[in-house]
Amino acid sequence: MKPPILIAILATVMTGTMIVMLSSHWLLIWIGFEMNMLAIIPILMKKFNPRAMEASTKYFLTQATASMLLMMGVTINLLYSGQWMISKISNPAASIMMTIALTMKLGLSPFHFWVPEVTQGISLSSGMILLTWQKIAPMSILYQISPSINTDLMTLMALTSVLTGGWGGLNQTQLRKIMAYSSIAHMGWMTAIIIYSPTMMFLNLNYINFYFYIKMSLYILMTLSTFMLFMLSASTTTLSLSHTWNKIPLIASTILTLMLSLGGLPPLSGFIPKWMIIQELTKNDMIVVPTLMAITALLNLYFYMRLTYSTALTMFPSANNMKMKWQFEHTKKMTLLPPLIITSTMLLPIMPMMSILD
Amino acid sequence: MALVLKFLNGTYIFRKCPKPNVASCPFLGTHFVDYCSSSLQKPVAAPGKTSSQRNSEGDLQGHHQREVALDITSPEEKPLVSFDKAIKDEIKDQFRRLKDDIVNHWIGPEGRPLHEVLLEQAKVVWQFRGKEDLDKWMVTSDKTIGGRSEVFLKMSRNNQSALLYGTLSSEAPKDGESGRSGYCAMISRIPRGPFERKRAYDWSQFNTLYLRVRGDGRPWMVNIREDTDIMQRKNQMYSYFMFTRGGPYWQEVKIPFSKFFYSNQGRIRDAQYQLLLDKISSIGFTLADKVDGPFFLEIDFIGVFTDPAHTEEFAYENSPELNPRLFK
Numbered sequence: 001m002k003p004p005i006l007i008a009i010l011a012t013v014m015t016g017t018m019i020v021m022l023s024s025h026w027l028l029i030w031i032g033f034e035m036n037m038l039a040i041i042p043i044l045m046k047k048f049n050p051r052a053m054e055a056s057t058k059y060f061l062t063q064a065t066a067s068m069l070l071m072m073g074v075t076i077n078l079l080y081s082g083q084w085m086i087s088k089i090s091n092p093a094a095s096i097m098m099t100i101a102l103t104m105k106l107g108l109s110p111f112h113f114w115v116p117e118v119t120q121g122i123s124l125s126s127g128m129i130l131l132t133w134q135k136i137a138p139m140s141i142l143y144q145i146s147p148s149i150n151t152d153l154m155t156l157m158a159l160t161s162v163l164t165g166g167w168g169g170l171n172q173t174q175l176r177k178i179m180a181y182s183s184i185a186h187m188g189w190m191t192a193i194i195i196y197s198p199t200m201m202f203l204n205l206n207y208i209n210f211y212f213y214i215k216m217s218l219y220i221l222m223t224l225s226t227f228m229l230f231m232l233s234a235s236t237t238t239l240s241l242s243h244t245w246n247k248i249p250l251i252a253s254t255i256l257t258l259m260l261s262l263g264g265l266p267p268l269s270g271f272i273p274k275w276m277i278i279q280e281l282t283k284n285d286m287i288v289v290p291t292l293m294a295i296t297a298l299l300n301l302y303f304y305m306r307l308t309y310s311t312a313l314t315m316f317p318s319a320n321n322m323k324m325k326w327q328f329e330h331t332k333k334m335t336l337l338p339p340l341i342i343t344s345t346m347l348l349p350i351m352p353m354m355s356i357l358d
Numbered sequence: 359m360a361l362v363l364k365f366l367n368g369t370y371i372f373r374k375c376p377k378p379n380v381a382s383c384p385f386l387g388t389h390f391v392d393y394c395s396s397s398l399q400k401p402v403a404a405p406g407k408t409s410s411q412r413n414s415e416g417d418l419q420g421h422h423q424r425e426v427a428l429d430i431t432s433p434e435e436k437p438l439v440s441f442d443k444a445i446k447d448e449i450k451d452q453f454r455r456l457k458d459d460i461v462n463h464w465i466g467p468e469g470r471p472l473h474e475v476l477l478e479q480a481k482v483v484w485q486f487r488g489k490e491d492l493d494k495w496m497v498t499s500d501k502t503i504g505g506r507s508e509v510f511l512k513m514s515r516n517n518q519s520a521l522l523y524g525t526l527s528s529e530a531p532k533d534g535e536s537g538r539s540g541y542c543a544m545i546s547r548i549p550r551g552p553f554e555r556k557r558a559y560d561w562s563q564f565n566t567l568y569l570r571v572r573g574d575g576r577p578w579m580v581n582i583r584e585d586t587d588i589m590q591r592k593n594q595m596y597s598y599f600m601f602t603r604g605g606p607y608w609q610e611v612k613i614p615f616s617k618f619f620y621s622n623q624g625r626i627r628d629a630q631y632q633l634l635l636d637k638i639s640s641i642g643f644t645l646a647d648k649v650d651g652p653f654f655l656e657i658d659f660i661g662v663f664t665d666p667a668h669t670e671e672f673a674y675e676n677s678p679e680l681n682p683r684l685f686k
Contacts, residue, residue: 048629048631048681049631049632049634050584050591050594050620050631051584051634054587054588054591057588058587058588117587120636167463170463170464171462171463171464171465171466171467171468171472172467173467173472173475173476173560173562173563174560174562174636237562237563237636238472238476239476239562239563242476306472310472310473310476316476317477319666
């Protein structure tokens with residue numbers, strides 16, 4: 001794609017998300033979602049093979065359905081409350097419909113079936129944008145309507161998402177599918193805590209729920225770093241990733257820390273959101289749900305460990321006779337990769353400072 | 359639909375009791391016993407004992423008494439189809455497959471541990487050693503459009519290979535719209551999981567297709583189809599040619615996956631795309647070389663392997679004229 005066109009399309013994607021995040025009028029939010037979806041379709045189809053077209057079609061169909069459902073919920077809310085502003089939704093039907101629409105956009109269980117298929121069909125860079133940037137807009141709306149979300153529905157969705165993400169990613173060898181299932185599981189963790197965010201009744205915009213934001217930002221950082229490392233080594237399967245020790249040994253060791261951070265192991269950054277979410281859930285008298293979530297997160301950790309085992313902890317047999325391949329300078333532009341890796345793995349010591357945000 | 363097909367495969371036969379003589383028992387009417395109780399016709403029991411038992415029970419139930427020889431089935435006995443039992447068995451079979459699927463999901467990809475899958479460099483995907491291996495394939499010819507080609511698939515000598523044979527006829531069917539005809543094909547059935555869900559093969563760690571065949575000198579086309587999730591993908595196919603040499607020696611055909619070219623709805627497209635190996639649905643062999651007459655192809659096995667010397671990713675170029683979207 002020519003650079004000016006790519007810049008214009010990416011700008012439209014970003015503008016769409018910004019419109020969603022900054023609006024308080026439901027119609028404008030819906031417009032933002034549509035802009036975002038329509039603009040990301042050419043980005044998903046960067047490669048133009050039949051698989052990418054199939055993935056873009058599936059993405060478009062699910063997102064369009066979700067937008068329609070959202071509009072339906074907005075209209076019902078308009079009918080019952082008489083206004084378009086995003087605030088507490090009085091009608092439970094509208095609230096449930098909006099929740100379902102937004103979780104469909106996010107890829108939460110039971111609407112998660114499109115995530116692995118779409119992520120597998122597109123290139124690594126498009127997958128990176130799909131799994132990180134595209135989650136921001138629906139999450140921000142979920143956060144804004146969080147006082148009106150049906151608690152049981154959300155908790156059930158969160159729990160099933162963590163389960164699905166863990167179970168589904170178990171025997172995958174394709175890296176993009178592994179990242180898709182990891183995204184489903186992490187979204188589950190995020191939505192579990194979103195119901196317990198403090199209400200915005202006093203319109204006190206400084207009073208944010210830092211658990212949710214921390215989880216969101218750390219998840220984006222970790223996923224960005226992982227995708228960038230996969231793009232550097234140009235690997236899309238576990239087997240090709242396991243040959244990186246021969247090409248770029250530094251990536252092999254970085255993937256080790258990054259995968260364990262994604263899995264939520266202390267003392268890496270990925271442990272921070274898990275700890276805080278479990279703490280907050282237990283403060284709200286939920287014992288069974290965080291226990292189940294913590295146990296099923298072990299499934300996630302299992303397949304991350306398998307990846308690290310074959311990549312970093314063992315030297316997989318490769319078809320190369322030399323000890324190490326020639327290491328050339330990287331031609332791929334990996335902007336901000338070192339700071340991303342550091343923030344994804346080493347943020348745990350500054351976690352107590354985050355209570356300043358309270 | 360799938361259940362109906364399975365039902366036709368698994369009919370259950372019960373031995374019917376001899377028809378009662380209605381004249382002798384007017385009270386029973388249409389109350390026939392459809393299947394025999396075991397005491398009535400036990401072939402291993404002594405004839406005297408059996409007949410006395412039969413007599414006593416026959417009197418109770420009003421059945422017509424007949425002396426039945428031990429091993430010969432009565433000419434009046436007809437196989438009955440039991441719908442309920444077939445459905446129940448089918449459901450049990452599907453749940454068993456679901457349980458196996460869940461257990462295999464835990465063990466690793468394709469039910470084997472991950473390190474085994476990752477370290478594998480050669481794999482036999484289809485082999486022909488018995489009748490059940492033939493069930494994984496289906497044969498088709500232009501008879502479906504009204505042509506006159508015939509094709510059959512059977513096991514070869516000593517059950518060591520499969521023989522695909524028949525007659526090709528390029529006589530066009532007289533339906534007013536077909537101008538050409540004359541093709542035969544053997545296509546693998548799409549692998550199914552529990553409840554007939556479509557599955558796909560993941561050959562992403564391999565890069566070459568290996569076929570051990572013995573043909574008669576005819577050129578065949580090897581077609582690979584990807585997983586058909588969305589309808590338009592049913593028309594897409596990746597093909598390459600396989601030239602058989604005839605002769606008594608087995609031929610080993612190795613086709614790298616990078617050589618397969620893309621065609622849609624039977625036409626080779628200008629814009630060519632690489633065959634992606636992570637969702638292979640079926641493979642097929644087609645013969646359509648416009649030569650009338652008999653043909654045969656003997657296949658020993660079909661496998662995939664990694665050829666470390668083959669580093670080509672895609673054999674066909676695209677140019678701005680052929681595929682302008684790629685060059686924007």
